[in-house]
Amino acid sequence: MGGAPAGLEARSLVKRFGATTAVDGIDIAVRPGEFFTVLGPSGCGKTTFLRLVAGILAPDGGSIRIGAADLTQAPIWARNIGLVFQNYALFPHMTVAQNVGFGLAMRRVPRADRGPRIARALETVRLDGYGGRRPSELSGGQQQRVALARAIVIEPDLLLLDEPLSNLDARLREDMRSELADLKHRLGITTILVTHDIHEAFSLSDRVAVMRAGRVEQVGAPTELYELPANRFVAGFLGPVNEWTGRVGAIADGTAEVEFAGLRSCRVPALAGWRGGDEATVILRPERLGLTAASAAGEGAVVGRIDQVAHLGNLVNYRVAAGGRALLAQAPAGRTGRFALGDRVAVAWDDADLAPVAP
Amino acid sequence: MISGAAGRSALGIRLGGSVWLFLGPALLLMLAAYLAPLFDTTIVSLHPNRPTGIDRDSWTIANYLRLLDTYYGEVLLRTLRVSLLITLFSVLLAYPVGVWLAGLGPRGQAWAILVYMSPWFVNAVVKSFGWTLILGNRGLVNRGLQSLGLIDSPLRLMLNETGIVIGLLPGHFLFVLLPLWAALKGLDGNLRWAAMTLGARPWQVFLRVTVPLTLPALLAGAIINFTMNMAAFAAPALLGGTRTRVLSFIAYQVNLEELNWPFGGALAVAMLVVTLGFVMVAQGLTRGGLGGGRR
Ligand SMILES: Nc1ncnc2c1ncn2[C@@H]1O[C@H](COP(=O)(O)OP(=O)(O)OP(=O)(O)O)[C@@H](O)[C@H]1O
Ligand SMILES: [Mg+2]
Numbered sequence: 101m102g103g104a105p106a107g108l109e110a111r112s113l114v115k116r117f118g119a120t121t122a123v124d125g126i127d128i129a130v131r132p133g134e135f136f137t138v139l140g141p142s143g144c145g146k147t148t149f150l151r152l153v154a155g156i157l158a159p160d161g162g163s164i165r166i167g168a169a170d171l172t173q174a175p176i177w178a179r180n181i182g183l184v185f186q187n188y189a190l191f192p193h194m195t196v197a198q199n200v201g202f203g204l205a206m207r208r209v210p211r212a213d214r215g216p217r218i219a220r221a222l223e224t225v226r227l228d229g230y231g232g233r234r235p236s237e238l239s240g241g242q243q244q245r246v247a248l249a250r251a252i253v254i255e256p257d258l259l260l261l262d263e264p265l266s267n268l269d270a271r272l273r274e275d276m277r278s279e280l281a282d283l284k285h286r287l288g289i290t291t292i293l294v295t296h297d298i299h300e301a302f303s304l305s306d307r308v309a310v311m312r313a314g315r316v317e318q319v320g321a322p323t324e325l326y327e328l329p330a331n332r333f334v335a336g337f338l339g340p341v342n343e344w345t346g347r348v349g350a351i352a353d354g355t356a357e358v359e360f361a362g363l364r365s366c367r368v369p370a371l372a373g374w375r376g377g378d379e380a381t382v383i384l385r386p387e388r389l390g391l392t393a394a395s396a397a398g399e400g401a402v403v404g405r406i407d408q409v410a411h412l413g414n415l416v417n418y419r420v421a422a423g424g425r426a427l428l429a430q431a432p433a434g435r436t437g438r439f440a441l442g443d444r445v446a447v448a449w450d451d452a453d454l455a456p457v458a459p
Numbered sequence: 460m461i462s463g464a465a466g467r468s469a470l471g472i473r474l475g476g477s478v479w480l481f482l483g484p485a486l487l488l489m490l491a492a493y494l495a496p497l498f499d500t501t502i503v504s505l506h507p508n509r510p511t512g513i514d515r516d517s518w519t520i521a522n523y524l525r526l527l528d529t530y531y532g533e534v535l536l537r538t539l540r541v542s543l544l545i546t547l548f549s550v551l552l553a554y555p556v557g558v559w560l561a562g563l564g565p566r567g568q569a570w571a572i573l574v575y576m577s578p579w580f581v582n583a584v585v586k587s588f589g590w591t592l593i594l595g596n597r598g599l600v601n602r603g604l605q606s607l608g609l610i611d612s613p614l615r616l617m618l619n620e621t622g623i624v625i626g627l628l629p630g631h632f633l634f635v636l637l638p639l640w641a642a643l644k645g646l647d648g649n650l651r652w653a654a655m656t657l658g659a660r661p662w663q664v665f666l667r668v669t670v671p672l673t674l675p676a677l678l679a680g681a682i683i684n685f686t687m688n689m690a691a692f693a694a695p696a697l698l699g700g701t702r703t704r705v706l707s708f709i710a711y712q713v714n715l716e717e718l719n720w721p722f723g724g725a726l727a728v729a730m731l732v733v734t735l736g737f738v739m740v741a742q743g744l745t746r747g748g749l750g751g752g753r754r
Contacts (some may be wrong), residue, residue: 151652154652154656155655155656156652156655156656176652176655176656177655177656177657177658177659177660179656180658181656182656183652183653183656185649185652185653187647187649189647189649189650189652189653190653191650191653191654191668192672193671193672202654202657202659202667203657203658206654206657206658206659206663207658250653250657251656254657254658
């Protein structure tokens, strides 16, 4: 306890609620000290997974190990896990200090040692001096931080965060996000964050697992997932994509020539199982699609017309009708190279930015 | 948590102006139907009773001095003892029953509440008569225990304070159970899990989270329960018998059989003062931190 950080290993976890299988055979290994995020759409089983790890729910199958110990059957209070609930779940009848000290009292930490540890935890979440307040006298962001202090003061083997930022307004969320990023470095506790927010997941995590309908679709570092999504679901969930389906031509040295109706043919790394004549899908992120004025179009460029423009402040999103497709492009909002609705443009891309995806 | 202050302003009631127009009739009705008779009773209790009737021309505190007679002292003590005993039993039963109830499914809860309400479906006199069939010397309980060979002579289960407690407890328990049940159901279920992940065993969750957050509701129920016990009339009269009278029955006798309204008034005022005293002490306890000082 409280020594070297522990890892988590969940094997073939299954949890059913009547006819629905909320968690359908999850294998996740979190490394010691890692900040790991489970990312997925609403209802995919993220909270259920977290509750299985915490011991609030008993699995219908599979095992959970934290560090060297098999905790599959261990009662909640014996797991030494810090859990931050989506609604914070602070004890309304206790002061902030009493809330934070609750776990210490349960662990029979001597009274004299509790005070300094509570003070240090509150300092860590930048709430020094708030110990005497009641939760009802705090803002949402402050309550959030009390919940965090309450979870870390016990020096848990594992810190679980269930959508900790989703109840905060946009600015506060940004603040808390950078605070969490700081904490992560200072504390070094193995942490599992559950969220449906890609920015949250990517900015905080060492690795991310993308979930769909109770299953893990892919695990990897944020850039890995973004650049090489395992399938169309992961690609689409991590942001807007251009998704082109064409036909495989020649394959040589693991590189396939793929023909797309209306576009030029491209050379992409072949997926295992691709044969000549097969259907193949590749993706291209909008920010990798270059736009130039049609007059300056180079050899092999595809020319089209801009039919949608959306300014995001620092970025501009374009939709281009070209080759019978709707192509998405994103560009920095500079003074130069801006296009207007109806402009004729040439689109270009580097084949190295294309990623083949399984259906 | 935050809903306290927000809730108040959300109601948006400013006392003044048209509000009195709506409150007026209700206030007048209360004044006429409740406070006026009470005031009159108090005045009457300060007049002497003569064979010719109430002597409204002279004033006296003799009626109150008569209360100091040991007989009335005993009756008052008995009334308090029985009332507090019923409240104590109700409070002791409240958490086990309430926690069990709150854990049932919706249908189970509806049926269980119906069962706990059932004492009120029967008239108090009929109900008390029913109890005599069960509690009497040749009643169900005593004959059952005798046929099992557990007792030789019948237990005295009625015509004493035991009878009053047994007769009132089932019906009056409801008033402790209902508020507590509502409070238990209103608890955020995550508080329980939060406490457990922090290392609390189930009994620690109960003592440190569940009880502090629901105690105000329990105490509110206990206060209602206590006042109902103090005021109960029919069941104590029938199950307590002639030697075990409670204050409300004495007041009935003095007022309606002896027609001694001045002394009956003094009895009523004394009962009111004692009951209110206990209620205020109990409320003081709630506010004074037993409930964890919720705001
Ligand atoms: N106690 C329960 N009883 C029945 N079904 C449940 C229960 N808890 C969750 N489910 C179901 O299991 C599935 C997964 O739920 P879960 O709460 O884990 O989703 P989630 O990924 O956390 O979603 P969100 O992002 O909306 O919080 C859902 O279909 C949900 O309806
Ligand atoms: Mg959830």
